Amino acid sequence: MGSGQLVTVFGAYGHTGRFVVAELAARGWVPVPSGRDAPALEELADGQGLDARVASVEDAASLDRALAGTAAVINCAGPFASTAGPVIEAALRAGIPYLDVAAELEANLDTFAHYSERARQAGAVIIPAMAFFGGLGDLLATAAMGDWTEADEAHIAYGLSSWHPTTGTRLSGAVSRRRRGANRLRYRGGQWEHLADAPPTLEWDFPEPMGPRAVIGEFTMADVVTIPQHLSIPDVTTYMTTEAVRDIAAPHTPAPIAADDSGRSDQTFLVDVLVRSGGSERRATASGQDIYAVTAPLVTEALERVLTGRVKTRGLASAGEIFDASDFLHALAPHVALDLHPRKRTA
Secondary structure: OOOOOEEEEEOOOOHHHHHHHHHHHHOOOEEEEEEOOHHHHHHHHHHHOOOOEEOOOOOHHHHHHHHOOOOEEEEOOOOHHHHHHHHHHHHHHHOOOEEEOOOOHHHHHHHHHHHHHHHHHHOOEEEOOOOHHHHHHHHHHHHHHOOOOEOOEEEEEEEEOOOOOOHHHHHHHHHHHHHHOOOEEEEEOOEEEEEOOOOOEEEEEOOOOOOEEEEEOOOOOOHHHHHHHOOEOOEEEEEEEHHHHHHHHOOOOOOOOOOOOOOOOOOEEEEEEEEEEOOEEEEEEEEEEOOOOOHHHHHHHHHHHHHOOOOOOOEEOOHHHHOOHHHHHHOOOOOEEEEOOOOOEEO
């Protein structure tokens, strides 16, 4: 548990940021809410007796003040195409770890491209996509690999009961679409492909009680960025249930609505990961409630392990590379139900 150390949460007043602030406080850390919206920041800080620090990515000095005297920074402010670089730079200047919850493909690709060498040289810790998208799938794929050193392909299927996007999700998605244009991204043969056709609709056999569901294939998410960074798997594909895709594509789908005292919505999820090597396959699954809320224990557990030295490497790394994947996943109980020893099959 936290030892009363200060942790800056940039974008603390956003939907996911509020969950992160609450989780940090519950674990004994002292959140330092930060961001550019002073009224929203002050409302959050006053309600919890916290020290708010107004900062903007356009003002490096303000970011330095926001991070001063803190043990780490968690970036929850999208679009991450705009915020990741400046906040990482501030973390490097301050000499503290940086974690974010970015789901944007392009932003995560940029982070790995621009900061891998600098993080290595500085001995810094930078962990992007430490969230439901990116972190959880990466940990599950790593755990499923077990003693395999390589595999032919990895598949991550998301069974969401619904997907009511936050304002941040919509803004980040718009930025990604502008950068990508008419193309979509796919990872095949160890390379990124830009495709102009529509992704396929397929059926995925989820574990019971969900069972077979229609999914959009090649619905490329952050896991497809993080997994190949450290696992020797040339083909990585993610899938999304069609109901969730319809929700997020519709312009008038409302934001999440709290269904319990913690602020979680009634959305449920099941993540089913399959890795194949030759004629053998291994699976791992995770299920829970509210993809935004579950990001808080994911990134907070990561922070705690970084600050207590429970890491396998330093530098810029994804979740499965820097942490013991199986141990980390088990630490997420009761937020996530796991099956890390599911059915195996040999052709």
